[in-house]
Amino acid sequence: MPDRAVAPFAGVLVGFARELRAAGLVVGTGDVLTYCSAMTPLDPSDLVDVYWAGRATLVSRHEDIAVYDQVFRRYFLDEGAPGAKQLLLPALASALSEAGLVMPEVSPEPPSDSEEKPVLGWMASDVDALKHRSFAACTPAELAALRRIMTRIRLTPPRRRTRRTRSAPSGRAPDMRRTIRESMRMHGEPAELFFRQRKTRLRPLILILDVSGSMADYSRHLLQFAYSARRAAARVEVFCFGTRLTRITRALEHRQPDLALAQAAQAVVDWDGGTRIGQSLDTFVRRWGRNGMCRGGVVIICSDGLDRGDPELLAGAMERLSRLCYRIVWLNPHKGDTVNFRPSTLGMMVAAPHIDLLLSGHDLASLEQLANMLPVLN
């Protein structure tokens, strides 16, 4: 519990926490209590202590530090800031330089416009006909119907054996614990031998979606799968790219999938710049792949392969990616239903040697095909 010396500051600290919450950080009441308690061994009138104690107690992930810094600056440092008046601020400038506070420039959030309204009340009368119609040719009502059908398709990534074991009647290593326990019943005579077998679990699934121009429509449908795969208790990561790559996994947890994708599209697509697949994949490999995100996982890339960047960069990124992950699936809507599809774009040709499975993903039937092939992808 915070002691009396902290009490006069508690109001300011709580106010600060409230500001953080307003800025989108998840700050619980318990965290605020810890924050106030943390000031006991520290000096609440020293702004550097206020800063670091808050960072240690109220922030729990690296991505949130930038927001924290912004709010901190607004609340304590700006002129007429609510926190500044109430705190004695000794040697503010030196304190700042000591703490090495680097406040990032605040870039204004791009205004979000609401995406297509949900179309309701349309029943799928002819599912089969709809199955083979390209998404691009569908009316909004038909798309909504397709979406409803898609929620029933389950996307299950293939399984792999883990290092974790469970008791089993047969296996490689004996299960000493169980064997002994069972033998207790037989007066210590080990009558039956039990074994441990390695468990299996679903491989992680990584979706890398092209959201530029016409590709956005196709990519959106794959997002639906991201949900169903997560329901099957697999780890799912979603990225999207146009000219740059962004991770939208966390955004998807809270928002409507369409809205999240639309906002991501605004952030990553430079409409005149075309698509930079090579660059985006390279970023993925460097920032996330190298850290082990896709190790042993299945990477699904949805793109038409029209790359404006350097083909060598794409080739390099694909090669690295193929070494890092388990399988690469590429969905190219331009493939359509052609059986002997020969990639015509340079990007596809460069990427082709590293692709384990090339599908079209342009209509419901092909997505069903993906769902069927994924669990047995070996």
Add this chain to the structure above:
Amino acid sequence: MEYPGTVTELTDDLRQGGYLADRGLATTLLVSLSLHRPVLLEGEVGVGKTEVAKVLAAVYGRRLIRLQCYEGIDTNQALYEWDYARQMLQIRALSERQLADDEAVDKLFGPKFLLQRPLLEAVQAGDQAVLLIDEIDRADDEFEAFLLEVLSDFQITIPEIGTITAQSQPAVILTSNRTRELHDALRRRCLYHWIGYPAAEREVEIVLVREPGAAEQLTRKVVRAVHRLRELDLAKPPGVAETIDWVRTLGFLGETDLTPQAAGDTLGAVIKDRDDLDLARENMAEITSGA
């Protein structure tokens, strides 16, 4: 030695132990020690996440108990395990001599047959220990959930013996390299600190503290070169540990200056990836220039 009461003292003590903690890290550690909360350290590879725990234990005379996480780690490896082989032998011995009375059976589940693993050790050692849970992101999420339980109460229940509760809480440091997202519940239990790359001046200081024999002139050049390398967009940028390794390597070879030749020969100490090596060799003149 008692844990200190102020940030300055803690920083000084850690420096005695050869670790330069910045204000943020020292504040986080101090708060963690006074509020008895675990610290979660994240950051780039090789910036001294694990080292903090080691130095903390060494400086304050605590026992360092390390739990290295890996995929598939389970309670048998983290908490305790019965020594089944010994139990079995004991049972045989007892039954041959017809000595299997109640007391003898009770002894089967006594401390003699209990193999303590790091978490149980830490609970028993209490504040005489620093518990380092290293690379928690390598363990699978089942283990994380289990850890959550131990970290919140510091008590462990062994069905055959009963519940063991820590008399006082050990200092707990968790490290993660962010290979996977940790669960929010675990994050909330911990204080969080991100360790980034230090500024050049500070890195020189760190290297000189860790390698007292190193020439300052050479160290400065190496640090400058490493900072250039970090700007190069490498797949695996070198950490502080690599800087120290590089200085050590050059010192061992008796180099007094970081020439492109010397740097090229010892590049393997800082860069551990073939593509990165190529990129660094292409830019060698620039990396070693301006010394």
